[in-house]
Amino acid sequence: MTTPDFDVIVIGSGAAGLSAGLSAIEHGASVLIVESQGEVGGSSRLSGGVVMASRSTLQQAAGIDDAEGNLFREYMSLNAWDLSAGPVRRWADSLGETIDWLQGHGVPFYEQLIFGGDESRPRGHCVEGGGQALVKALAAAYTARGGEIAFGRRVDSLAVEGGDLVGVVSGGETLTAAAVVLASGGFGANPDRLAEFYPSAWVPGESFYIGADGAQGDHLDFAEQLGVQLTGFDRGLRMLNPGIDKVHEAFLPGWTILVDRHGRRFADETAPYGILDALMRNRGNVGYVIFDEACLNPPAALADRYRDAYKQVWPNHAAFRPKHYTAEVMELFAEHERVHIADTVEALAASIGIPDVDLRGEIDRYNDLVALGEDADYAKPAKFLNPLATGPFYAVEVRPTAIAHTGFGLKIDEAGRVLARTGQVIPGLYAAGECTGGISGRVYVGSGSSLASATGFGRICGQTVTERLSQTPVSV
Template sequence: MDFDVIVIGSGLAGLASALTAKERGAADILLVESEGVLGGSTRLSGGVVMGSRSRLQREAGIEDGGDDLFKEYMAINVWDVAAGPVERWAARSGETIDWLADHGVPFYERLIFSGDDRRPRGHCVNGGGQAIVDALVPRCREAGIEFLLGNRVDELVHDNGRVTGVRAGGEELTCGSVIVATGGFGANPEHLAAHYPIAWIPGETFYIGADGARGDHLRFAGQVGAAVTGENRGLRMLNPGVDTMHEAFLPGWTILVDDRGQRFCDETAPYGILDSLLKPRGDVGYVVFDHAALRPPPGLAERYGDAYKQIWPNHAKFKPKHYTADVMEQFSGHERVHSAESLEALARSAGLPEADFAGTVARYNQLVEAGEDTDFGKAARFLNPISTAPFYAVEVRPTAIAHTGYGLRIDDHARVIGVDGNVIEGLYAAGECTGGIVGPTYSGSGSSLASAAGVGRMAGEAAARAVLAARV
């Protein structure tokens, strides 16, 4: 046997898997990366990791019950996820944060709200996702883990229902356990069209992630008879379709209406919530604002500048990317960007019902005047009237893909389950290549990295345990 454990993929899931397997007694470990750089999509991420009951959370005086994260995660996903693995990583999420910190990941002391959670659970990394990679790779090398870059695994080698190695570039490498941590399939248009069709608009959909996220895990599933789950799951963010510039949040001075011209949410809600709310509305929305938001009147610049409730210690102050005077001027006349001197004319331009749209804006302005959004609960500091011509409506669709959730079905020890319902011996998976972890609503910033690290550790533990048991 060439290695005890072979890990495929070098994002957080792969690095956590490899390092944990080493710590749990596996001797010879190889990590194979298809690209020429380590880190996968982790290195491109914002570097927020969700966790409950970590040292940092306790030191900040934040009280979190033992199963609060699990219950909230399940509730927001109406229990439409794999409860076993979710419960296990949620219960150990604080321990996982501590493990990352002990291995040199530089977290800020201040936590943020990850999404719609009841207390701060978002642990922000100084340096973002790249800092996670920069911390764990040296630890892996110090532990004697080998790296093989620029080698894409072609095939999982299997015999009598057990995975026994990998084949890459015509060479076969044998091992006791294989951990698949290849990421998602956002960089593969064919897979997006087939397995995430609600996110796929040819020529518009774009992926915020590593080029290596091509869905290799789906090819592996076919080779060994692994079950896959999570069709049409992931994270989509709103995009006006004028470019491929990623914008995570809407400014608080906007309103978001559907194709009936009706408002339906607190516009400062987390991106996962907005994604979920667009699904029953035909995946089309209109971001509405006025000239005062682009060119604030004298004395109101500071008020309009305070447009986001998200304040991350590892991120510069959030500012609009698309909803600015310069961008509106640049894309004036674009089929998705509408402006007019009256609300009725704006509705006609955007194809919205005039009376309904005008009534929606009138209602919103009444709430602004009252100083309280009793319809959807947007914070008072974001309530600014939409009353200064010209008015704008930008058609948006959730076509910026940040995460794909269709992948290998796993149990609560990250063991891959076959289509026959049995565990496939010698095969484990972690990270974005797994299915059943992401539900109908992406729970918030840091959940994907939390799953990568937490399930990665579970996979490393189980893989090492199997190797050690085989030696007895």
């Protein structure tokens, strides 16, 4: 048999690809990472740099008790167990070790952990310097160990001979390998694929992707070549977007209320974006962010109370501030069809097509709860409760069309091996990160889930791919 050019070829140089390549090199493999863009990092480079994990050395040092299996059970329960439980269990249970491994390779984490979503204890590990620093550290560790990266080389197809995977084809050249790891990211930058595989997130002319241009869904082409099983239709992460621009805003200010098309609140407005995404899906994907003039121009004596408008405090991120819900932006877009401004609540209700008795009733109830100092309806923290009583009043129509993650992709087993439609493992083919399916559910669990999937399964793939090379078990 002809000796392959490399033991392992990894497609994509984001957190998943770099983790897979580095892990494989550590276990004695020769590795080439093939990257379609001109720089390392993919969408991971643009991320906030939070990695979800439990039972890491950092979490334990912070005095946070997190029993084995907690993360797995909470992750599965939040998604009503509609996930690939076997792969999720192995991945979730190994994430603490993954954080230790990343830290050992120079990824600079803060000692402080955060609540990335609605988890029972802090599990968000924040990289000092965000996604850029994560990618930089992994790339440095990978290349220092002899790993190669070929930039500007989009993979055209997998190389298959006699039904067997033998490598990849890029730029008309066949590069051979004993194993291939797909880590090519999602398809958020491809409108056609968004419309086909993530229709709830796709509104022509409005939807936009918070990620790299290289996220074209190449994994779906590769899947067709080898009859790969695909899963995770219409899953991912959508964030609220007012449709007036393509500026990404992750969280709502706490002094807003969010109502549905009937004028009814349905959430704690400071909830994580994954929770709001799921709740919006259940309400036709249309909502209205309501606030008043005091929110935009608060009295001097209350300025600090309105300024402290976010539950999320990240050590690797400047204090969150409104991007859309400001006096300047409202003045600039006052005539936009999605922005409604009125002197009274009744006039505002008429402008957005909600019966005034419903919107007036909801705002009156909210103001009563504010006066009592407790949100008995949705448990928004009291520090964010401010009355909506000063005209003019504002309503901004929002839809979940800012796309941060796509969850439709290749079905994998607990070792990151790709499964065929027949249910059998495809020899030599592995996948990690956003190109996989079955790991991301209907509810995006919270900040750090995506990078956890990328680094966690990347590391698993790098370890288990060497089992194919050596035919000896490798523990994870």
